Amino acid sequence: MKKLNLFFALFCFATFQILILSCIPDSKKEVSSDESGKSEKVTEPVTPERIVLSLEDNDWMDKINITANGLNTYSNLNININNNTSNIIEMNLKSGLYFVNPSASEQNLITIENIENITIQPNSSFSKSITSACTNSSKGVPGGSVGWSKDIAPKDLDKGIAFYNENEELIFSYLKKSNPNRFRSEEDRQAFLQVVIWSYLDNDYDNMISFLTNEVYNGNSNNAKSFLDEVYDAAQEIARLIREIDKEALIAWVKEKSKELVNKTRDRFRLN
Numbered sequence: 001m002k003k004l005n006l007f008f009a010l011f012c013f014a015t016f017q018i019l020i021l022s023c024i025p026d027s028k029k030e031v032s033s034d035e036s037g038k039s040e041k042v043t044e045p046v047t048p049e050r051i052v053l054s055l056e057d058n059d060w061m062d063k064i065n066i067t068a069n070g071l072n073t074y075s076n077l078n079i080n081i082n083n084n085t086s087n088i089i090e091m092n093l094k095s096g097l098y099f100v101n102p103s104a105s106e107q108n109l110i111t112i113e114n115i116e117n118i119t120i121q122p123n124s125s126f127s128k129s130i131t132s133a134c135t136n137s138s139k140g141v142p143g144g145s146v147g148w149s150k151d152i153a154p155k156d157l158d159k160g161i162a163f164y165n166e167n168e169e170l171i172f173s174y175l176k177k178s179n180p181n182r183f184r185s186e187e188d189r190q191a192f193l194q195v196v197i198w199s200y201l202d203n204d205y206d207n208m209i210s211f212l213t214n215e216v217y218n219g220n221s222n223n224a225k226s227f228l229d230e231v232y233d234a235a236q237e238i239a240r241l242i243r244e245i246d247k248e249a250l251i252a253w254v255k256e257k258s259k260e261l262v263n264k265t266r267d268r269f270r271l272n
Contacts, residue, residue: 048122053091064089064120068099068109068148074134074141074215075190077109077148080127083120092116095165096158098135099148106142107134110153112161112193133194137203137211160200160242164193167250171238174254178261182230191216192231199239205232
């Protein structure tokens with residue numbers, strides 16, 4: 001009887017051990033992800049595709065939004081680009097982006113510099129302050145309004161600015177000789193380009209004087225007039241040439257004006 005009881009005890013112990021071991025998961029088996037017993041599959045992360053965009057193409061509008069914010073000046077504008085895709089967007093921004101001010105009494109602005117090598121991550125945004133110029137000297141300086149909309153530049157001004165930037169060194173090779181004191185710094189270059197843009201868009205001379213007096217020369221109309229009169233004729237000529245986008249005509253103009261400058265200098269020495 002004792003042997004039978006011992007045998008029965010050993011049998012129960014062995015059965016209990018088997019039950020315990022059967023409850024321990026095998027580390028080599030896949031872990032079930034649901035009650036059906038199907039194994040869970042690990043999903044590899046998807047690498048975002050890189051897309052190179054150009055604003056000269058028509059397919060950018062469904063991928064990005066471009067707006068701007070005022071910075072209480074006419075010479076700078078904050079650009080905002082939202083990437084609406086799950087892809088990485090790479091792009092360059094050329095000069096000549098024209099933005100309409102939400103305030104009708106304030107100036108619209110156009111960018112005059114390039115921004116290169118912009119990378120925007122999926123569903124992210126890019127923001128940067130960029131150099132600009134005003135297009136209507138009769139209106140007030142922009143405030144800090146947000147949500148400026150991008151629009152088509154008037155009279156193909158974007159193309160004119162691009163042509164100007166491509167040939168700026170050629171233009172200034174003459175201007176620096178004609179008036180070394182006026183064309184020395186980057187600020188001088190920007191001021192001249194501003195007058196060129198006003199001239200390109202046929203802004204009124206008196207409006208230019210008024211704007212320069214109030215916004216640049218702290219109410220000193222004599223200084224404003226002195227500056228404008230020094231650069232006005234050249235700005236008018238350059239505006240005409242960049243409107244035509246004629247490189248040969250621009251080169252001919254620079255050569256002619258440089259020759260006139262040499263002759264004036266020679267005549268001055270003869271008189272002395």
